[in-house]
Amino acid sequence: MLRRSRSRYPRSEKLFAAASRILPGGVDSPVRAFKAVGATPLFVSRGRGAIIEDADGHKYIDFVMSWGPLIHGHAPKGLVKALAAAAARGTSFGAPTELETRLAQRVATLMPSMERVRFVNSGTEALMSAARVARAFTARDKIVKFEGCYHGHADAFLVKAGSGAMTLGVPTSPGVAASAAQDTLVARYNDLDSVERLLAANPREVGAIFVEPIAGNMGVVPPRDGFLEGLRRICTRDGILLVFDEVISGFRAAAGGAQQVFGIKPDLTCLGKIIGGGLPVGAYGGRADIMALVAPSGPVYQAGTLSGNPLAMTAGLWSLENLSPRLYRHLAKLGARLAGGLADAARVHGVPLQVNAFGSVVTPFFTSEPVRDYESAAAADTEAYAAFFRGMLERGVYPPPSQFEGWFLSGAHTERDIEKTLKAARDTFKTSR
Ligand code: KE4
Secondary structure (H helix, E strand, C coil): CCCCCCCCCHHHHHHHHHHHCCCHHHCCCHHHHCHHHCCCCCCEEEEEECEEEECCCCEEEECCHHHCCCCCCECCHHHHHHHHHHHHCCCCCCCCCHHHHHHHHHHHHHCCCCCEEEEECCHHHHHHHHHHHHHHHHCCCEEEEECCCCCCCCHHHCCCCCHHHHHCCCCCCCCCCHHHHCCEEEECCCCHHHHHHHHHHCCCCEEEEEECCCECECECECCCCCHHHHHHHHHHHHCCEEEEECCCCCCCCCCCHHHHHHCCCCCEEEECHHHHECECCEEEEECHHHHCCECCCCCECCCCCCCCCHHHHHHHHHHHHCCCHHHHHHHHHHHHHHHHHHHHHHHHCCCCCEEEEECCEEEEECCCCCCCCHHHHHCCCHHHHHHHHHHHHHCCEECCCCCCCCEECCCCCCHHHHHHHHHHHHHHHHHHC
């Protein structure tokens, strides 16, 4: 009699079947569905530090970390305590609280370009609001984005987008009205000439250039020398607003984000992830003269029932108040060890691998050519990545279920976690030959 192969994940499979009967694709965000890695998504029951446990009781070293927010790891004791106390005082008032002012002041201290800050509930909301105020300020409707960069799912940005859109092979989504996409021009990341060509073809029509200063949504692709400086020069020359999407790089590349690392002052910055410490927070902000247009100080409307709610503000404050030089030294050390160790393991086993990294975000690309932009990232062997992912999962390591995402480290990851991860990678490469 054929033995039914006993699944390692019976409860996740059962939970996924139930979820799939009520949630589109069984998830609330596409990249979680494991479609790109040919496996059933694991349902997570708890997280502590760098470890998550699935519904079947398997434990993993987590490199998704909620896609970046958890720079201090899962459920830090101080954060849980602060949230419990905040919840006991009320979860939301729809009225100003001192917490919003304190968090905005903390953001402005870390990122001085953010002279004014508006809180929203996601990175998507931050980007769509920044696009609206940029268009109002410049009275120009066109915006430029870069192939492979992902700025959330607002219509204007779902054009040649990265992250889940790239993972699922739908970089330009159906349902985005032609009228919404027609004002979005797409340039090539790390290629200033591609920007100049778009501006020459649309003279005085572009109001803003949106860029991930360290791209994370085609996998990690750092900016070439001079790329960000070139964008700053072009924007200043042509009266275009430079908008840094620091949803990933903010507070991760450094406490002051990529703008601190590269010493470049954007006109607007969009934030998410770490700023909420794992609760739903996004923010946009920048020059006071631009943000003065935002209602109710100005005519550009933007609003939100739960914007700045006390629980999310408490989590964000705890998260940003616990950033320290020691944390970034730890993240840099572990990130370098992980990146170097993956590259060494692949070399020893003859696996074509390019490992891109920036501090505590790493992406192993299954390709033999350097990855500098969307085209070179898209050439990676996604089937090889999927097989690697499944092998790592079986060995107790939980990487992102997509070739086109970053592996995120946290202050809770230890050197021992990284060595265990590298051993799992060596064993996976060995068995995959
Ligand atoms: P959210 O709306 O998902 O909070 O933020 C959108 C966003 C904006 N800008 C950048 C640079 C981002 O990386 C994101 C969201 N990142 C993806 C993962 N790379 C979120 C994961 C998901 O979509 O489930």
